[in-house]
Amino acid sequence: MKILSVEQIRVADAYTIQHEPIASIDLMERASRAFVNWFCKNFETGNFKVKIFCGLGDNGGDGLAIARMLQPLGYDMEVFVVKYSDKTSENFQINLKRLERQLTIKYIENEHFTLHFSENDVIIDALLGSGLSRSIEGLLKSVIENINRSEVTIISVDMPSGLFADKSNNSTDTIIKAIHTVAFQLPKLAFMLPQNEEFVGEWHIVDIGLHKDFIQNTETRYHFSTPKEVEKLIKPRKKFSHKGTFGHALLIAGSHGMMGAAVLAARACMRSGVGKLTVHSVKSGLPILQTLLPEAMYWEAWNSKSSDFIATSFHVDDFSNHFQAVGVGPGIGVNGIIRTSLEKLCEICRDLAIPMVLDADALNNFSTEKGRSAINKIPESSILTPHPKEFRNLIGKSWKDDYEKLDFLREFSVRNKVIVCLKGANTAVALPDGTIHFNSSGNAGMATAGSGDVLTGIITALLAQGYEPKVAAILGVYQHGVAGDRASERFGMTSMMASDIVENIRF
Numbered sequence: 039m040k041i042l043s044v045e046q047i048r049v050a051d052a053y054t055i056q057h058e059p060i061a062s063i064d065l066m067e068r069a070s071r072a073f074v075n076w077f078c079k080n081f082e083t084g085n086f087k088v089k090i091f092c093g094l095g096d097n098g099g100d101g102l103a104i105a106r107m108l109q110p111l112g113y114d115m116e117v118f119v120v121k122y123s124d125k126t127s128e129n130f131q132i133n134l135k136r137l138e139r140q141l142t143i144k145y146i147e148n149e150h151f152t153l154h155f156s157e158n159d160v161i162i163d164a165l166l167g168s169g170l171s172r173s174i175e176g177l178l179k180s181v182i183e184n185i186n187r188s189e190v191t192i193i194s195v196d197m198p199s200g201l202f203a204d205k206s207n208n209s210t211d212t213i214i215k216a217i218h219t220v221a222f223q224l225p226k227l228a229f230m231l232p233q234n235e236e237f238v239g240e241w242h243i244v245d246i247g248l249h250k251d252f253i254q255n256t257e258t259r260y261h262f263s264t265p266k267e268v269e270k271l272i273k274p275r276k277k278f279s280h281k282g283t284f285g286h287a288l289l290i291a292g293s294h295g296m297m298g299a300a301v302l303a304a305r306a307c308m309r310s311g312v313g314k315l316t317v318h319s320v321k322s323g324l325p326i327l328q329t330l331l332p333e334a335m336y337w338e339a340w341n342s343k344s345s346d347f348i349a350t351s352f353h354v355d356d357f358s359n360h361f362q363a364v365g366v367g368p369g370i371g372v373n374g375i376i377r378t379s380l381e382k383l384c385e386i387c388r389d390l391a392i393p394m395v396l397d398a399d400a401l402n403n404f405s406t407e408k409g410r411s412a413i414n415k416i417p418e419s420s421i422l423t424p425h426p427k428e429f430r431n432l433i434g435k436s437w438k439d440d441y442e443k444l445d446f447l448r449e450f451s452v453r454n455k456v457i458v459c460l461k462g463a464n465t466a467v468a469l470p471d472g473t474i475h476f477n478s479s480g481n482a483g484m485a486t487a488g489s490g491d492v493l494t495g496i497i498t499a500l501l502a503q504g505y506e507p508k509v510a511a512i513l514g515v516y517q518h519g520v521a522g523d524r525a526s527e528r529f530g531m532t533s534m535m536a537s538d539i540v541e542n543i544r545f
């Protein structure tokens with residue numbers, strides 16, 4: 039699903055009006071109806087009052103139409119219009135006239151207002167939507183501060199009022215803190231970013247029938263990977279396939295005291311459909327691995343100066359005609375010898391065109407001063423899976439906000455021609471073509487030691503099976519989140535562990 043800018047949505051709106059064709063007021067009617075349908079499904083009529091706060095633009099117009107539609111359905115309504123300006127939109131005017139015939143509208147015209155909220159109230163925020171042009175001040179600021187203090191359920195229409203859809207707010211800005219945001223047709227970039235969580239709450243999309251041709255033909259750098267889009271990337275297994283069909287993966291992971299990382303990644307790799315798996319790790323890890331994962335083969339670190347690390351001199355002959363994918367990093371440790379080995383590994387994979395996943399310590403080894411100057415050795419199209427701290431260390435600089443973080447992410451991915459999965463809620467998968475794809479699955483229960491190792495195993499398995507790197511990254515991140523969602527259903531977010539994610543991988 040595309041994420042369009044406010045400007046592009048405005049054009050989509052105009053295009054729909056012209057080409058469907060449909061009158062602007064009727065499109066607003068359709069949008070409001072879509073909101074009402076969502077609302078009725080989620081808030082059955084009962085012992086509560088719905089308080090709608092309307093601005094003076096089209097977002098306010100939506101609010102008035104929503105009030106008109108909800109009242110006959112049995113909801114106890116109170117409608118407030120905040121008169122912060124003399125300017126109103128045409129659709130607002132039309133909807134005001136339509137609603138005036140039906141119920142009494144209350145006006146908030148100056149700072150001398152008092153609002154009373156009771157615990158069960160549900161507030162619908164239709165003050166400002168995508169037309170926000172500056173930070174909120176004055177009367178609107180006072181009203182929003184009052185609403186935010188109420189601690190009742192707040193549902194925003196299209197956008198939490200005061201939040202910019204595709205750029206950063208000032209840290210002091212006044213913004214509605216919604217529990218739910220019901221957005222029209224497409225998600226906004228703002229919804230994907232951690233800095234906006236307290237304003238957006240849980241977001242939902244309702245279809246308002248914007249012109250499909252327009253959306254299809256509009257280019258954007260941001261995408262939200264919906265379950266429907268991602269699930270169709272999974273290749274079905276053919277009847278006469280055999281284990282050779284699904285590739286042989288090499289996983290380089292673990293060190294003394296960090297064998298769990300290797301086990302989690304390896305188990306996840308096997309659960310994700312790889313034909314054969316070899317794990318390359320320290321000698322002391324052999325009994326652990328072979329006990330916990332008898333399905334995998336084991337390749338002991340050789341030429342190792344220290345028995346604690348995988349410091350190995352890799353040789354091309356050990357790779358050619360052997361492996362279809364290499365995953366490296368979980369728990370391998372960081373030092374100069376390991377970095378030199380990694381550089382050699384990168385060279386071999388580049389020469390033999392073996393796709394790679396680099397995670398955790400593989401990235402940390404490229405994050406020292408010497409390491410950063412060797413980043414160009416990472417083969418093109420490799421998949422890097424840093425969490426934000428690892429990414430910051432890799433690029434050697436911090437960002438001022440989440441928008442700048444996305445700029446740095448894109449810049450890094452394009453410059454080095456690699457795929458970067460920046461992990462977290464809505465993991466952002468940046469492709470070398472400059473696009474960023476946000477993931478839709480997963481939950482905060484995955485914020486637990488070892489869950490990143492599981493992702494490395496999943497993506498490595500997909501690469502070994504011949505999935506194109508960008509597909510392996512988007513699909514792997516999604517399936518990892520789905521497994522996390524299943525694990526949280528069974529154990530709850532607080533109690534689930536990374537091994538529960540592994541046990542819930544299902545392709």
Ligand SMILES: NC(=O)C1=CN([C@@H]2O[C@H](COP(=O)(O)OP(=O)(O)OC[C@H]3O[C@@H](n4cnc5c(N)ncnc54)[C@H](OP(=O)(O)O)[C@@H]3O)[C@@H](O)[C@H]2O)[C@@H](O)CC1
Nearest residue numbers: 051066069095096097166167168169170171172173174196
């Ligand atoms: N997507 C779609 O296709 C559809 C979208 N629809 C709906 O339209 C909404 C967008 O409507 P919109 O463009 O009228 O903008 P909206 O947010 O109501 O406010 C604009 C007004 O507020 C003003 N203003 C701005 N900032 C301000 C501030 N800080 N403090 C005070 N005032 C401020 C601004 O004034 P100005 O900047 O010109 O001074 C202008 O007068 C969208 O979110 C959705 O709900 C559906 O109905 C139909 C299909």
Ligand SMILES: Nc1ncnc2c1ncn2[C@@H]1O[C@H](COP(=O)(O)OP(=O)(O)O)[C@@H](O)[C@H]1O
Nearest residue numbers: 461462463480481482484485487488489490491
């Ligand atoms: N709040 C969250 N919502 C969704 N997914 C999350 C959340 N927190 C963490 N995750 C996922 O869990 C994994 C954590 O990886 P990482 O930080 O590398 O953990 P570790 O190093 O312990 O293995 C990532 O895939 C990340 O996307």
Ligand SMILES: [K+]
Nearest residue numbers: 163166197199
């Ligand atoms: K709003």
